[in-house]
Amino acid sequence: MPELHIVVCMKVTPKPEEIQVDPKTMLIRREQARSEINPPDLNAIELALQLKDQSAARLSIVSMGPPFFEPLLRVGLAMGADGLYLLSDRSFAGADTLATTYVLASAVKKLGHVDLVVCGEESSDGATGQVPAGLAEWLGWPLISLAVEARLEDSEEGILVTRESHGRSLVRGQMPAVLSVKSAANQPRFMDYDRKAWAFEQVPMTVWGPEDLETDAARVGLSGSPTAVTGLREADVRDRRRKRLEGSIENVSRQLVELLDPLLRS
Amino acid sequence: MTRRKGLVLPDKGYEVGEAAASIWIYLEHRQGKLASVSLELLGKARSLAVEAGMDVVGLLLGEALEHLAREAIRHGADEVRLIEDSQLAEFNLETFTDAAYGAIFEGKPAILLLGATHDGRDLAGRLAVRLQTGLNADCTDLLLDSDRGVLISEVTGFGGGIVALLECPQRRPQMSTVRPGVFPLLGADPSRSGEVLRIATNLRENTRKTTVLEHDEQAGVDLTQADILICGGRGMEGDFESLHQLAELLDGEVGGTRPPVDDGYIERERQIGQTGVVCRPKVAFCFGISGAFHFIVGIEKADLVIAVNSDPDAPIFEYADYCIIADVREFIPALRRELEAHRERAHA
Secondary structure, eight states, X not given: OOOEEEEEEOOEEEOGGGOEEOTTTOOEEGGGSOEEXXXXXXXXXXXXXXXXXXXXXXXXXXXXXXXXXXXXXXXXXXHTOOEXXXXXXGGGTTOOHHHHHXXXXXXXXXXXXXXXXXXXXXXXXTOOOOHHHHHHHHHTOOEEEEEEEEEEOTTSSEEEEEEESSSEEEEEEESSEEEEEOTTXXXXXXXXXXXXXXXXXXXXXXXXXXXXXXXXXXXXTGGGOOOEEEEEXXXXXXXXXXXXXXXXXXXXXXXXXXXXXXXXHO | OOOOOSOOOOOOXXXXXXXXXXXXXXXXXXXXXXXXXXXXXXXXXXXXHHHHTOEEEEEEEESSOHHHHHHHHHTTOSEEEEEEOGGGSSOOHHHHHHHHHHHHHHHOEEEEEEEOSHHHHHHHHHHHHHTTOOEEEEESEEEEETTTTEEEEEEEEGGGTEEEEEEOOSEESEEXXXXXXXXXXXXXXXXXXXXXXXXXXXXXXXXXXXXXXXXXXXXXXXXXXXXXXXXXXXXXXXXXXXXXXXHHHHTOEEEEOHHHHHTTSSOGGGBBSTTSBOOOOSEEEEESOOOOHHHHTTTTTOSEEEEEESOTTOGGGGGOSEEEESOHHHHHHHHHHHHHHHHHHHHO
């Protein structure tokens, strides 16, 4: 029985609450924010690990980004992944969805036999949620989005996916396929203590650049990105009324119900 | 045999100079009705088109949909391109991408707008790559620079903290998706007329690689659709039953912060915030919630926030419209009695 090869796409994102915009340059001060694994990507790796729990599978983490991603991506190895590939080059920087999905798809192709690519629903920074569909299109594979659970069919040619959109569906997908995992669909497992030394100190991380991926220079990074940012600012913090309701508990409850009255009638 | 060089996809897009002076709206429909977001986009496109002297064209895919095409015209479309095929009877991403791509490449719109719904996102993501163009997702506003014919999309990122303006100057169509409720839903104008143009498809039989085996419309919760959201935090000390009772009275949904989810008091699919669900209810109640930023993100778009906490210094009060300093264990029963009394008065 051939081993299933699953690729999990992961990204490192700055903690959103620590992001600031430089008012003069209009650039995002990313360096002032601490980094974390994009939270939905932890749901993606958890779903992939659940498949690996069910049958023999090799799990590779693929990420496009700068070298500083490395220590955080290694957390995925400690959780249970088998290999780590960083797609990194100066020319890859500034990529929008089109250029990002091109590089990710090139890496999946280079990995050779891949049955399944699993992505998080969206990233916490760009939050476009368009990478899974774009990647599926470059690869010419079907996409099953908003997955909450998956298991292999007995024949191992298909995958049975429970997805949540307008209720819940059971979908059969023919592999190879791309899955996007619904945010908060599962509880990502903790690192496996026994894997820690291997994950952080022993296993090498593979770094692939444009020569390795044989990417077309016109399709990567800024030059491969049809969209351009022409303005940037911090969002106005929504000003709430912050009105204190005072009085006895009964009295405050009554005030509140009166305030809600128009809504309760509609 | 020549070695295959990297990933090769033929460029199937079109250039600025080839684009027609039209704004296309993908008309999403479910259970015999046009999606509200599609109608909202028709209204927005109408005002953008008037400024720029462009046509508004609806793109409608499915089976027996003539009446929905007419409805789209009443809501602002000058023309509807209708693709009817038995293979389009249900939404399937692969067949819908194939059919929509054919019509778009034929009509070459300058701008293509879709609702940022589950299906709209997937379709937009595939189409943008097939058309080799730029896509701006989840836009919060759209402007048109009529001199340059360039669409300017406003988006937010980083959990809503940053607003960016984006353009796609060199490729066509300029694609954007917009969430439901961003633009107002304008009324229909029964006097409007327009043409319904039927387009033939060349969909091949049985090419789809995904099949829906079972579907339960009622299963699962979708907190993003809730009008009234009742959230509990650590301060509830696990008593989510009282919140479920309130939810029943208010016809709302219950959500939670991360600690009670981690402790198993409430399902993970009801976790609100950064690593959970981002909601846009009319009212969000926050009971026993301190107000960490990663939770606030999930209710930031609520029309009204009501917070109840016994700690007067809890950060949640900074993000609330109405602040109630009280012990949730005493306040919730009092509120429930008041709501029951209100309901009886309303029925009287």
